[in-house]
Amino acid sequence: MLTLFRREPALQMADTGMLAIDGLGKRFGKLQALQDVSLSVREGEVFAITGPSGAGKTTLARLISGLERPDAGGLTLGGRPFGTLPAQARRVAHMFESYALYPTLTVAQNVASPLAAPASAGRWTAAQQRQRVDEVLALTEIAHLRDRLPSQLSGGQKQRVALCRALAQDPSVFVLDEPIGHLDAKLRHLLRGEIRRRQSQLRPGTLWLTPDGIEAMAVSHRMAVLIGGRIQQIGTPDEVFARPANVQVARLIGDPAMNVLSVALAQGTSPSLAPDGGAPQAVSGALAQRLAPMARGGRLVLGLRPGDLALRPPGTALLEGEDSFAAQVYAVEPLGKHRIVTLSVGSQRLRAKVAADAGWQAQQPVQVVVRGERLLSFDADSGVLQG
C-alpha cells in the first residue's frame, strides 16, 4: 500500500513549481550536445524524454542539477530563475545513470543519505527518515536488501537503490536518468505504473529520461523526443504515437516501431509505386491518391504501423478502403499472443504484428494489406510528416 508524504509547513525549504527550460544549449569542444532545448515540466507531471544513446539526455539532466553550466538558455522554477543557483541549492533529486552509490553504506543508509545530509539538517526526525526509506524500498521491492552493501547487490538491485535515494527526497524537481533500464521486463512494467501513480500525487514534477520509447509513453503524461541534441517533438504519448513529427521519431516510437517504406512513383499510365530495390507495383485506392500529386519519379516515404498491416495470400480480393502491395516473408517471431512477421519489400524490411495463429513461413510470397486512412506520408528529403 502506497503511503504519501505530507509536506510539513515548518520545514518547507524547497520551493517548487513549473520547471521551465528555455533555449538550453551545451557544447563539448566541437560537439553541439544540446541545441535550443525548450520544454516545461508541470507540478505533479511525469515528463519523459526519450532519444537514442548520445542524444543528450544525461547532459540535460546535469544542466538541470547544476553539474554542468549551459552555453545558452536558462532555467526557471515557478517563474524564478533557477539556473544560476549552485547545485546544492537547487534541491534536484537526481538519480544518476551510473547510480553513484556510497560503497561503505548499506542500502538503507544510501537511500537515507540525502535526508541525513547537512543541507537537510533537522528537517526529518529519525522516525520520519525511516518511514520515507521504508516506503520507497517497499515500492521497488528491495525492502529485504536494506542491510546489504552495494557490493552485495546485482546491477538491477543497485539501480533500484539509486532510484529509491532520489524518490525518498522532497525536492524542487525529480530528475531520473534511465531509472529502470536494468530491471527485468516484469518489474519494469510494474514499476513504471506504480511510479507514475506515486509521482502524480506529489507536488514536484518528474523528468524521466530513457532511450526506450515505449517506457517513455507508458510512464509519462507528456513526452519529448530528443535526437542529436535537438527536441524533435513534444506531446502526449498518444499524440506522438499517432502523428510522429518526422521519420526519425517514427522509427523510435512503437513496439515494433513504425515501418518507413521509401517508394518512387513509377513511370506508366496507371498509378504504380516502386519500393527501393523492388519492381514497380500497380496500386489503387488511397495509396494511389497519395501518389497522384507526385511527379513521375518523385519520391515519398510511407509510414506504416506494424499493427495496421494485414497479411493475405497473393491475389486475395481487397475490401472497400484497402490497398495492398506484394512482399515476401523474411522471418517469423512467435511471441505468444501475436507474431511479428518481417517482410522483404524490394531491398527494404517491414514488420507486421499479426495474430498468433497466422501460419506464415519464411520465403512465402504475401499480399500486404493496409487501409489507406492509416497510412502516414513523410517528405522524402526533409523526413517531415505531411498532411
Ligand SMILES: Nc1ncnc2c1ncn2[C@@H]1O[C@H](COP(=O)(O)OP(=O)(O)OP(=O)(O)O)[C@@H](O)[C@H]1O
Ligand atoms: N564531458 C563531456 N565531454 C565531451 N563530450 C561529452 C561529455 N559528456 C557528454 N558528451 C557527449 O555529448 C553527447 C551527449 O551525451 P549524453 O551522455 O548526454 O547522451 P545520452 O542521451 O544520455 O546517451 P546515453 O543514453 O548513452 O546515456 C554524446 O555525444 C557524448 O559523447
